Amino acid sequence: MEKLEITRRADGRLVMKSPNDKGEIIDTPVQAVGCFPWGRFGEYISIRDDKGRELRLLEKLDDVDAASRSLIEEELALRNFVPRITAIESVTDELELFNWKVRTAAGPRTFLTNRNEHPRTMPGGALLIKDVCNDLYVIPKPEELDAASYRLLWVYLD
Amino acid sequence: MGNLQFIAEQTKKRIVDKSAPAAIAEGFDPGAEYRDAMLKLVKDAKASLAMPKMGVMLRLLGYLKPHKRQVAAALVFSVLMTVILMLPPQLMRILVDSILKPVGTTPMALSAKWLVVIIVSLAAVYGFSELFSFFRLRIMAFTGEKIARAMRDDLYSHMQKLSLSFFSNRTTGSLITRVTSDSDRLWDFIAFGMIDMLMAVIQLMGVAVALLIQEWSLALLVLIPVPIMVAMFYGHSRRIHMLFLRIWRKWAALSGVLSDVIPGMRVVKAFAQEDHEVQRFHRKNEDIEHEAIALHRVWTAFWPAVVVMMHTCTIIVWAVGAPRVMRYFATNGAEGMPLGIFIAFTGYMWMFFGPVQQLGMMSRTINRVTTSASRVFEILDTVPTIVSKPDALHIERIEGRVDFDSVAFSYDGVRNVLKGVTFAVKPGEMIGLVGPSGGGKTTLVNLICRFYDVKDGSVRIDGIDVRDLDLPHMRRQIGVVLQEPYLFHGTIAENLSYGSHNASIKQTIEAAKAANAHEFICGLPDGYETIVGERGQTLSGGERQRISIARAILHDPRILILDEATSSVDTETEKKIQEALHRLVAGRTTFAIAHRLSTLASATRLFVMEEGKLIESGTHAELLAKPDGVYAKLHKTQAELHAAIAV
Numbered sequence: 001m002e003k004l005e006i007t008r009r010a011d012g013r014l015v016m017k018s019p020n021d022k023g024e025i026i027d028t029p030v031q032a033v034g035c036f037p038w039g040r041f042g043e044y045i046s047i048r049d050d051k052g053r054e055l056r057l058l059e060k061l062d063d064v065d066a067a068s069r070s071l072i073e074e075e076l077a078l079r080n081f082v083p084r085i086t087a088i089e090s091v092t093d094e095l096e097l098f099n100w101k102v103r104t105a106a107g108p109r110t111f112l113t114n115r116n117e118h119p120r121t122m123p124g125g126a127l128l129i130k131d132v133c134n135d136l137y138v139i140p141k142p143e144e145l146d147a148a149s150y151r152l153l154w155v156y157l158d
Numbered sequence: 159m160g161n162l163q164f165i166a167e168q169t170k171k172r173i174v175d176k177s178a179p180a181a182i183a184e185g186f187d188p189g190a191e192y193r194d195a196m197l198k199l200v201k202d203a204k205a206s207l208a209m210p211k212m213g214v215m216l217r218l219l220g221y222l223k224p225h226k227r228q229v230a231a232a233l234v235f236s237v238l239m240t241v242i243l244m245l246p247p248q249l250m251r252i253l254v255d256s257i258l259k260p261v262g263t264t265p266m267a268l269s270a271k272w273l274v275v276i277i278v279s280l281a282a283v284y285g286f287s288e289l290f291s292f293f294r295l296r297i298m299a300f301t302g303e304k305i306a307r308a309m310r311d312d313l314y315s316h317m318q319k320l321s322l323s324f325f326s327n328r329t330t331g332s333l334i335t336r337v338t339s340d341s342d343r344l345w346d347f348i349a350f351g352m353i354d355m356l357m358a359v360i361q362l363m364g365v366a367v368a369l370l371i372q373e374w375s376l377a378l379l380v381l382i383p384v385p386i387m388v389a390m391f392y393g394h395s396r397r398i399h400m401l402f403l404r405i406w407r408k409w410a411a412l413s414g415v416l417s418d419v420i421p422g423m424r425v426v427k428a429f430a431q432e433d434h435e436v437q438r439f440h441r442k443n444e445d446i447e448h449e450a451i452a453l454h455r456v457w458t459a460f461w462p463a464v465v466v467m468m469h470t471c472t473i474i475v476w477a478v479g480a481p482r483v484m485r486y487f488a489t490n491g492a493e494g495m496p497l498g499i500f501i502a503f504t505g506y507m508w509m510f511f512g513p514v515q516q517l518g519m520m521s522r523t524i525n526r527v528t529t530s531a532s533r534v535f536e537i538l539d540t541v542p543t544i545v546s547k548p549d550a551l552h553i554e555r556i557e558g559r560v561d562f563d564s565v566a567f568s569y570d571g572v573r574n575v576l577k578g579v580t581f582a583v584k585p586g587e588m589i590g591l592v593g594p595s596g597g598g599k600t601t602l603v604n605l606i607c608r609f610y611d612v613k614d615g616s617v618r619i620d621g622i623d624v625r626d627l628d629l630p631h632m633r634r635q636i637g638v639v640l641q642e643p644y645l646f647h648g649t650i651a652e653n654l655s656y657g658s659h660n661a662s663i664k665q666t667i668e669a670a671k672a673a674n675a676h677e678f679i680c681g682l683p684d685g686y687e688t689i690v691g692e693r694g695q696t697l698s699g700g701e702r703q704r705i706s707i708a709r710a711i712l713h714d715p716r717i718l719i720l721d722e723a724t725s726s727v728d729t730e731t732e733k734k735i736q737e738a739l740h741r742l743v744a745g746r747t748t749f750a751i752a753h754r755l756s757t758l759a760s761a762t763r764l765f766v767m768e769e770g771k772l773i774e775s776g777t778h779a780e781l782l783a784k785p786d787g788v789y790a791k792l793h794k795t796q797a798e799l800h801a802a803i804a805v
Binding site for chain 2: 033034035036037038039040044046048052053054057059120122123
């Protein structure tokens with residue numbers, strides 16, 4: 001397989017050098033997408049053009065040169081950004097919704113979850129909470145929360 | 159359903175007047191056919207009949223066997239508790255007759271000392287009885303939970319063994335209730351009901367003895383109504399049992415409506431049938447109310463009657479006992495009954511009514527439990543009709559030859575859905591099954607999977623009758639892609655590797671790529687970890703279809719069945735699916751059912767099925783060459799239709 005070269009364009013987009021229909025090497029704007037964004041972060045990365053066509057599937061990032069690799073990792077981190085919950089202040093029952101008051105690494109947040117939307121335990125043990133707008137919040141290691149937060153969360157753990 | 163006997167007789171007539179085809183006439187005996195069909199129904203019905211109550215109870219007790227030690231311990235604690243609770247009235251008697259005496263009759267020092275002893279004893283009695291009660295509740299609650307879990311496991315794993323026909327005869331709702339609420343009710347009974355009942359009996363006997371010892375003539379007065387009460391309870395429990403069965407059936411009908419209509423809400427709305435559905439629900443709901451009221455009418459009348467009987471006893475005891483106590487005081491203890499005995503007697507009498515009342519309630523519980531248990535046992539007792547023989551053959555890798563040899567099949571035992579179908583398919587061939595609906599196409603593939611057994615003739619895979627092959631082993635080498643692909647609740651990756659749990663991630667992705675599914679999967683925010691199925695991410699029909707094709711590719715079957723796999727998608731998606739299917743069928747024996755003949759372009763041969771018979775077979779060109787052929791006609795119609803739509 002030919003060498004993969006990813007660079008960042010002046011407008012901030014990632015581009016990949018690839019031949020067009022005429023065989024000329026041009027910069028194609030690409031996105032890096034994880035096939036298993038939760039269980040295998042940093043593995044099986046799909047490099048796709050803006051139409052969603054896959055140009056390259058990277059099993060591991062080791063195969064890529066350091067510069068491209070760090071760009072891909074940046075993009076993935078951005079794509080997978082999810083506020084990290086550091087403490088839970090309260091979870092209250094409001095009509096058919098749960099109102100969560102939490103502290104995250106990025107400051108205090110309040111959000112609502114549906115009654116039948118249970119926090120999802122991810123393959124690595126992280127807990128993913130989806131609110132009513134489909135925004136995600138993650139608790140990387142639920143067992144490392146403080147006792148009071150853990151007690152509130154305990155009801156929702158599997 | 160028509161009259162089976164009539165149909166059989168008609169067929170017989172046609173055979174006699176020679177109007178029936180020879181294939182049917184041969185070896186046809188309407189009497190035997192009818193008998194077989196009826197026996198099948200009788201057998202099914204027998205399985206669903208409620209079993210005799212005693213039998214059900216004994217079987218339930220059988221579930222206690224693995225927990226003998228715990229049950230024995232719980233029993234010992236219960237008996238201890240019951241026995242110890244017989245003491246308080248005795249203490250009361252001693253207190254009244256020997257300690258609380260008028261001043262001057264006994265030295266005070268002794269009384270005060272004895273008072274402490276009595277009070278401490280009473281405290282000890284209550285303390286121990288609660289301790290025993292704690293042990294017994296804890297042990298039995300845990301054991302009951304273990305038993306309920308075992309029962310749910312048994313039920314579910316047995317259900318998985320049952321043949322498809324079992325499920326087509328029953329509603330999902332009623333099967334779910336059996337695994338969930340029925341087994342929970344059994345837990346309640348095993349954990350508490352059974353021992354409560356036993357304790358009630360022990361207490362009843364203990365108290366009866368205590369009453370007789372205290373004052374036999376008075377005791378007889380109290381005991382006389384007991385046989386009447388027992389008879390009342392018996393009659394009551396029988397009536398209630400029937401009512402419960404009826405109520406349960408009405409509930410099952412109601413949940414049947416719910417589980418039927420809720421998934422079909424789109425159809426309901428599209429046809430503006432909301433009012434009709436409300437009416438349908440309303441009627442079932444009304445039925446429940448009806449039955450429940452009938453039930454309530456019975457028990458609400460029964461209980462006051464029982465309580466009145468019990469109170470009558472109290473009145474008799476007062477009327478007969480109190481004068482005797484008065485005489486005792488009047489004669490200064492020479493005659494009559496001491497006050498302590500009278501008080502102890504009334505105390506015992508109340509302890510006596512407690513268990514009677516409890517046994518009465520028990521009759522209700524027992525009824526609920528036996529209905530639940532017979533429903534659970536009904537499933538456990540159903541014998542799977544399609545099973546591997548003990549000496550079934552394993553073929554490591556099926557080549558993919560499929561032969562039908564004069565196969566006849568019927569779902570109800572009389573009307574043949576397949577009539578003498580014979581063909582031979584070589585490994586790797588792709589067979590397109592075409593023909594009008596009801597022609598027997600789906601039945602034919604069902605027989606290849608051995609979802610049912612043939613009535614006559616044989617289905618052979620690699621030259622071996624499917625009935626001689628090990629069933630799971632054989633089915634693992636058959637792949638099915640259905641018109642409505644079913645995705646289970648879970649991630650896409652889990653759904654892909656359903657049936658091939660050992661597949662590596664790389665293989666999974668390869669399969670998804672081959673099925674043209676990889677790109678859209680990676681486009682989802684959670685990629686292969688997206689949750690699908692009920693409550694999960696909604697996927698389009700074409701996307702689900704491609705996932706199910708990828709599942710089949712990963713499964714790598716030797717024989718593949720495509721049941722209308724492309725019928726419900728748009729042209730663009732169909733192209734992608736066709737590509738995917740093309741990769742999937744390569745090197746496998748394939749049976750593809752399709753209404754759109756265009757989708758069978760790559761088929762090696764086409765089989766035209768009509769009214770359960772294989773009427774034409776050959777390549778597309780060969781069949782078109784037959785001027786009066788069914789296929790040629792079908793093809794012409796579809797071409798015309800296509801042209802008409804295109805215009």
